[in-house]
Amino acid sequence: MAPLRHLFMVLVGVGAFPWDMQCNLDTLSVNSFTTSRMATTAQSLKATTFVTVTSSSPTNTYVPGETYTVTVAHTFPYDQKAQVTAGILSGGTANNNNQGPRCQNTYPETQSNTYTWIAPSAGSGPVEFHIVVGNYDNLYKVPTFTMTEATASPTITMHPTAASVSPTQSPVVPTSSPTAPTCADGPLETLLSYPCSFSTKGFTVDWAYNTSHLSLQISQSTGGWVGFGFGDRMVDSHAAIGWCTGTANVNVEEYFLGGRTTSSVNIGNTILYQKSCSEVNGKTSVRYVRPLSSPDRIIDLNGDNKVIMAWGSSDSKSTHSGSHSARASINFKTGTGKAEEENKDAELAHGSLMWLAFAFFMPVGAFMPSLGKICLPKYWFYIHAMFQMTAGVLALIGMAIALASFEEPLEGNHGKLGVTLFVLAAVQIIAGSLFRPKKTDIPTCKRNAWYYGHLLLGFVIIFLGCLNVYSGLSENGEDEDSGGGDEDDDEGSGSMLFRRLHTVWLVILALTLVGTIIWVIYKRYKSSKSATEPKQFDDEGKIQSELPSRVDGVPVQHLDPGEMKTAALQSVDMGKMSIGEDFVDEEVEV
DSSP states (O other): OHHHHHHHHHHTTOOHHHHHSOSSOSOOOSSOOOOTTSOTTSOOOEEOSSEEEEESSTTSEEOTTOEEEEEEEEEEEEEEEEEESSSEEEOOOOOSSOOBTTEEEEEEEEEEEEEEEEOOOTTOOOEEEEEEEEOSSOEEEOOOEEEEEOOOOTTGGGSOOSOBSSTTOOOOOOSSOOOOOOOBOSOGGGOSBOSEEEEETTEEEEEEEOSSEEEEEEEESOSSOEEEEESSSSTTEEEEEEEESSSSOEEEEEEEEOSSSGGGEEEOSOOOEEEEEEEETTEEEEEEEEESBOSSOBOOTTSOEEEEEEEOSSSSOOOOOGGGEEEEEEETTTTEEEEEOOOHHHHHHHHHHHHIIIIIIHHHHHHHHHHHHHHOTTTHHHHHHHHHHHHHHHHHHHHHHHHHHSSSTTSSHHHHHHHHHHHHHHHHHHHHHHSOOOOOSSOOHHHHHHHHHHHHHHHHHHHHHHHHHHHHHHHHSOOTTSOOOHHHHHHHHHHHHHHHHHHHHHHHHHHHHHHHHHHHHHHHHHHHHHHTSOOEEOTTSOEESSOOSEETTEEGGGOOHHHHHHHHHTTSOTTOOOTGGGTSOOSSOO
């Protein structure tokens, strides 16, 4: 009969265990967890040791009114039933109306489920969690799990900080003169304010610690996520990342940063406790407690710890620009910290080399095929080639410096465009030196294709390269809303000066280009006009001032216009260049 009833329950989509174990209990005690609806065929409750119960409170204590999580896990998949003696319990997965504020069912079978529990009011004392796992035939009673009410820590009032746990709580005012900060605290669950704090680029870290755990609050002026981790670089580090999605949803976990993409950022092995998040007036604050020693990281309280900070604008994992990150060294025991800036020498070297490559040598070298013929007619081609080769070498060195010295150099658009331009420049140099078709009296299709491709690609590289200089200067100077301090203001002022100087240089290049185009058009006009005038030649082929009176025995005045034009064109140098070839061509055979 029992197997048939069990089969019927499964077929109609109702599990035997949750149906039998209703939440309106008739009796409740340590050794008994039965209801009048329990099926008579169900076996007696059995003791169990294969179930673990953990809470988000490291010491299994609670602050009245605070929210905690309680996780029930076991080796085999079973249904779960949890009932609490006080407070409000939620998080069951059974789709029925047999759950209440103090009782939750989890069905179908699972190996782990996390419940949310709101602690009761002050004075409630110890709260017991009575939990049963099993199925229709086997029910296992888990040893009672207890949360005790925390008492206030008298040390909190001794060392207040400006950072508060939540916007509604006010810092505790000391009754005596301030003393040197002491970052150690007793029960971390009772923290109303943090004794130690550090800030850089608008990113604030507040903390307190005890013998086994570190309580942290990280804040930044952003409406998205904030992250704080340990290590000297983002990649291969572990970081807690959190964001707020409403009052009921807190997304705070510790992640392993395996790469520079969101797909390589995965949840690590460190369990965080007391997780909370608030977003007030455009500022996101995330609070959590982590163990001092975990499989991912051991925090050294007796020395400096390399830490990383970052933030983004979205309520999910996402990439960030270089200006939205920071690094520092913090001693959690003494409460001291020092920001670690990017290598300024490397930044200066990278920027200088890239400016020389894309804003000086490339454009100046590009003018040589036209302007160089005026001043250096015999050497313009060699100068053109030398300038472009020099630009390529400088760009290679500048890119190597960025990859070796900068944090996440390829995350932003500046780095991605820089690599693209370097590849295009390499193609341009190789094509211009190794695959240049030989010039002939009558241009071939291959020659024309190479010439126009070389001209167009060179213009694109120079144009985008000069624009990318602006992008690099903008990333070096902080964004206006990045929360930078005085040093960031100095960097922004310096970047503004360089942007203005770069703009002046681009204006000079633009005027030079316009002047070159006007000169080429004028030269073309004179060449075309001269080609239509009759010319005569002496015995050595030199042009005379007038045509002979006869051509092939025919008087000049008897020639038709076509014959006269043919005679005149004999004096035109067939190697003359068109308007476009004044920019890129060679009269020197190499």
